Structure formats: C-alpha cells, structure tokens
Amino acid sequence: MARKQIVILGGGTGGTMTANRLRRRFDADEAEIHVVDRDNRHVYQPGLLFVPFGLAQVEEIVRPRGRQLRDGVLFHENEVEAVWIERDELLLDDGTMLPYDALVVATGVRLQPEETEGLTGPGWNERVFTFYSPEGADALRAALERFDGGRLVVNLVDMPIKCPVAPLEFAFLADWYLRERGIRNRVELVYSTPLDGAFTKPIASEHLAGLLNEKDVELVTEFNAGEVDGVGGKLSSYDGRELDFDLLVTVPLHGGAAYVERSPGLGDALGFVPTNKQTLQTPAKPNVFALGDATDLPTSKAGSVTHFEAEVLTENVARFLADKELDASYDGHANCFIETGFHKALLIDFNYETEPLPGHFPTAFGLPLLRESRLNHLGKLMFQWVYWHALLPGREIPGIGPAMPTAGKTHVPAHAS
Amino acid sequence: MTATLIADTSVDVDAEGFLTHADQWSEQIAEQIARENGIPELTERHWLVVKFMRDRYFTTGTAPSIRSLGKESGVPIKELYQLFPKGPAKLAAKIGGIPKPRGCI
Numbered sequence: 264m265a266r267k268q269i270v271i272l273g274g275g276t277g278g279t280m281t282a283n284r285l286r287r288r289f290d291a292d293e294a295e296i297h298v299v300d301r302d303n304r305h306v307y308q309p310g311l312l313f314v315p316f317g318l319a320q321v322e323e324i325v326r327p328r329g330r331q332l333r334d335g336v337l338f339h340e341n342e343v344e345a346v347w348i349e350r351d352e353l354l355l356d357d358g359t360m361l362p363y364d365a366l367v368v369a370t371g372v373r374l375q376p377e378e379t380e381g382l383t384g385p386g387w388n389e390r391v392f393t394f395y396s397p398e399g400a401d402a403l404r405a406a407l408e409r410f411d412g413g414r415l416v417v418n419l420v421d422m423p424i425k426c427p428v429a430p431l432e433f434a435f436l437a438d439w440y441l442r443e444r445g446i447r448n449r450v451e452l453v454y455s456t457p458l459d460g461a462f463t464k465p466i467a468s469e470h471l472a473g474l475l476n477e478k479d480v481e482l483v484t485e486f487n488a489g490e491v492d493g494v495g496g497k498l499s500s501y502d503g504r505e506l507d508f509d510l511l512v513t514v515p516l517h518g519g520a521a522y523v524e525r526s527p528g529l530g531d532a533l534g535f536v537p538t539n540k541q542t543l544q545t546p547a548k549p550n551v552f553a554l555g556d557a558t559d560l561p562t563s564k565a566g567s568v569t570h571f572e573a574e575v576l577t578e579n580v581a582r583f584l585a586d587k588e589l590d591a592s593y594d595g596h597a598n599c600f601i602e603t604g605f606h607k608a609l610l611i612d613f614n615y616e617t618e619p620l621p622g623h624f625p626t627a628f629g630l631p632l633l634r635e636s637r638l639n640h641l642g643k644l645m646f647q648w649v650y651w652h653a654l655l656p657g658r659e660i661p662g663i664g665p666a667m668p669t670a671g672k673t674h675v676p677a678h679a680s
Numbered sequence: 681m682t683a684t685l686i687a688d689t690s691v692d693v694d695a696e697g698f699l700t701h702a703d704q705w706s707e708q709i710a711e712q713i714a715r716e717n718g719i720p721e722l723t724e725r726h727w728l729v730v731k732f733m734r735d736r737y738f739t740t741g742t743a744p745s746i747r748s749l750g751k752e753s754g755v756p757i758k759e760l761y762q763l764f765p766k767g768p769a770k771l772a773a774k775i776g777g778i779p780k781p782r783g784c785i
Binding site: 421422485487489501502516531532533 | 745746747748751752757758760761765766767
C-alpha cells in the first residue's frame with residue numbers, strides 16, 4: 264500500500280501505547296506516525312494520589328513524553344489549533360498543517376475548576392486544593408503537613424472524572440495519614456459526592472460505604488457542589504445545603520481538550536468525543552478513532568481502560584487502512600486497585616455489562632477482588648514499573664488481555680442499572 | 681417493571697416511577713407526575729427543559745446529565761434547581777417520561 268500518514272493527538276497513556284504498537288506493526292515505508300502533545304511531561308497519574316501524603320515525589324512520577332516513544336515516531340510539542348475532519352487535516356500552533364489518513368484522539372481530559380463558582384477564587388491552593396494535577400498535589404502535601412485539626416472535606420463536583428475511585432482512596436489514605444500523625448481524633452473527615460452512594464456500581468458501592476464507615480468518614484450523598492467560599496470555608500450545593508471546611512480537597516469538573524471544541528463535528532457539549540463502544544471508531548468520520556479519557560464511553564476514565572482499548576484500537580486502525588472490516592471486540596473492561604491505607608488495597612474488575620464482583624483476578628488463584636489485602640497494595644506499588652516498562656512500550660502482559668476474565672469471579676446476579 | 685394508571689392512562693413504570701416506554705407519555709401524564717413530586721404547575725420554563733430532555737433522549741438514546749442541561753438547554757443550573765428541586769436531571773426525566781439518567785462510571 265502507499266505510505267500512510269497516522270496522526271495521534273496526545274502523548275499520554277493512550278497515545279503513547281497506540282504509537283508504539285502501530286510503529287511495531289508498520290514498517291517505516293508503510294506508515295509515518297506522528298504524536299502531538301502540548302508539553303513534554305508524561306505524568307504517571309496513579310502516582311498523584313500518593314504525593315499529598317509524602318509517599319511519592321512529583322519528580323518520581325514524571326518523565327519526558329518523547330522518550331517513551333519508539334524510534335521512528337515523530338513527536339511534536341505543540342498545541343492543536345483545530346481539526347477539520349471533513350478535510351482530513353489539522354493545524355498546529357506553529358502553523359504546521361498535518362494531513363492524515365487516520366487520526367487517533369487521545370488527548371484525555373482537561374480540569375475545569377473555574378467552572379464552579381468561587382472554586383479558584385480566594386483560598387485556592389491555600390485551603391482549597393485538588394490532587395488531580397502535579398502542582399495541586401504538591402501544594403496539598405505542604406498544607407497537610409501544616410494541618411493540625413479541623414474539618415477536612417473531600418468533594419467530587421460531578422461525574423465524569425478520571426479514576427472514579429481516587430477521591431475515595433484519598434479519604435482512606437487521609438484517615439491512615441492522620442492516625443500515623445496521632446491527630447485523627449482532632450479531625451472530622453467528610454466525603455461528599457453527587458452520587459446516591461459511595462460509588463456508581465451497587466455491590467462495590469456497598470463495600471466502599473462500609474469502609475468509609477469503618478474509618479469514621481462521614482458520607483454525604485447527592486451533594487451537587489455549586490459554590491465554594493474559600494475564605495469563609497463553606498461549600499454549598501445547588502439545593503442549598505452547606506458543608507463547613509477547614510481544608511477542602513476537590514475533584515473539579517472535567518471536560519475534553521480545548522481544541523475539540525474548536526473542531527467542527529468532533530466532540531459533544533463537554534468536549535468529549537462520541538465513540539463506538541466496541542470498535543473505538545468515531546461516528547464523526549470513519550478515519551477518526553478515539554480512546555482513553557477523551558471519549559464519551561460509558562466506562563471508567565482510567566489507565567486500565569485505555570490499555571485494553573489500545574489493543575482493539577491499534578488493530579482497527581490497521582484494518583481501516585487496509586480496507587478490512589473492524590474488530591468490534593472491546594467489552595468495556597476496566598480494573599483498578601483501590602488503596603485503603605495501612606498497606607492494603609482492594610481490586611475491582613468489571614466491564615460494560617458486569618459490575619465489580621467478589622472472587623479472584625484473573626483466575627481463581629489470582630489477586631483477591633473486592634477485599635482488602637496486602638497483595639493488592641503490592642500490586643499497586645509494582646504497577647508503576649509495569650507502566651513505564653511494559654504498558655507504554657506496548658508489550659503484552661501475560662494473562663491480562665483486553666477481554667474481562669470471568670474464571671475467578673463469584674457470580675452474583677448483576678443489578679439492573 | 682409494573683403497569684400503573686397515570687392521568688387515566690395505563691403506563692409501564694420502573695421501581696422508582698420512571699416510565700419505561702417514552703412513547704406512552706403525554707402532557708397530562710407530565711402534569712400529574714409533576715404534582716406528585718411537589719411541582720403544582722409546569723411553567724413555560726419547565727416545559728422548555730422537559731422537551732429538551734425528550735429531544736435529547738430520542739436523538740442520543742440517553743437522558744442528558746445536569747451539566748449538559750445547564751450548557752445546552754438555555755436554562756442555567758441554578759435555575760434548574762429552582763424549577764426542579766433536589767435533582768433536576770432526575771426529576772425532569774421522570775416528568776418527561778424517559779428513563780432515569782444513568783450515573784457515569
């Protein structure tokens with residue numbers, strides 16, 4: 264075939280894996296592969312959770328994006344001005360026009376704290392923090408070190424968010440951290456969420472609400488944060504309820520990358536890219552694909568999801584370029600470790616149809632599911648090595664494929680959702 | 681799923697009272713569901729939201745979230761809470777005869 268031009272927007276988890284897999288798949292004379300990102304800092308995002316507690320340093324979890332890409336992948340450190348899907352080309356902020364045969368959108372999400380009234384006003388990064396950015400996580404670490412008692416409120420403003428379990432993990436780890444420091448009895452811990460329970464999926468939600476209760480964390484549900492007063496220490500909901508705080512840890516609203524909104528027909532009102540659930544092709548145009556946090560898919564915005572999607576997406580980009588029928592096999596598979604403090608963690612594994620169930624992963628002799636264990640905590644710690652050395656280069660991880668395994672699961676009938 | 685009588689019409693509802701067949705809906709049904717949920721009268725602004733929800737549901741297959749309602753319906757989130765107290769997306773979906781908006785994951 265004639266030499267194809269593949270452009271991948273985003274050099275994070277999804278973009279890097281896709282570029283490396285496609286580079287291995289095509290010879291240099293078959294395809295030219297470009298990756299575009301506005302900066303050259305690849306953050307190992309699961310590490311952000313540990314920064315506020317001094318368990319990780321920002322420098323340890325950031326590496327240059329370009330260095331994670333195989334030889335022969337062209338890296339552009341540029342902002343995307345806009346994509347014109349009708350014309351199969353896009354414009355970079357240095358004036359370069361990049362035409363493509365296939366486009367992969369992997370630009371993740373953008374935090375939008377400014378969309379909540381008062382959130383970035385007085386008090387921001389003084390008593391109101393987010394650990395969802397390296398800078399925010401580091402500022403929160405300093406604030407926690409100074410914190411000697413009072414009300415610590417964790418709030419997630421609205422779904423969707425990256426790693427929906429992370430705010431819960433933050434609450435669990437805060438409980439552990441404050442006990443280690445011997446000041447837990449001087450702190451009221453509150454977890455507030457717009458959901459009607461601790462989590463979205465019923466069985467996991469019950470387990471996690473139980474853990475909050477065990478750790479003496481007050482759970483406030485159906486709380487839709489509308490306004491923050493960072494000076495007076497007040498978080499108000501749209502329906503008029505108020506939560507007082509001395510320290511507020513927020514997970515701000517998420518939207519898609521800014522250029523998506525500037526690109527006609529590419530995204531929805533929130534800047535997420537409508538994407539086919541099984542093939543990862545977009546309905547906007549057959550040569551446009553999307554994966555990871557950037558999509559509107561009804562599964563978690565998480566690295567594991569992106570990893571499983573990357574295998575199907577790479578295959579489908581290749582099939583599309585060869586005029587073959589696409590593989591409709593992505594099942595929504597997601598799994599995540601949930602840190603619960605005291606060197607323990609839970610593991611959950613699920614897909615579009617099956618909610619997180621108890622049992623073991625990936626088979627009956629694997630890691631325990633939905634149950635606290637030290638093994639899961641070690642798994643979570645080890646994962647950073649796997650991420651840089653196996654996942655990003657696009658190597659297969661033995662026993663962990665894109666389809667959700669069922670062998671080790673206890674079959675509890677799924678609740679209708 | 682059970683059948684029930686709303687505004688003298690037999691409709692199918694789920695355990696929380698959401699219609700399971702959006703085509704069984706009528707404006708009379710909307711008015712009665714609204715009254716039962718503490719909204720004595722549906723104003724023009726209520727109808728704007730309810731009809732936007734239905735349009736959205738029929739074109740995309742899912743009910744819009746509160747955020748997209750605030751961005752696209754022309755009614756700001758604060759006002760949505762005044763019109764439909766507590767949970768605007770949920771309550772407007774119920775009145776509009778479409779399934780309960782699914783929380784994201």
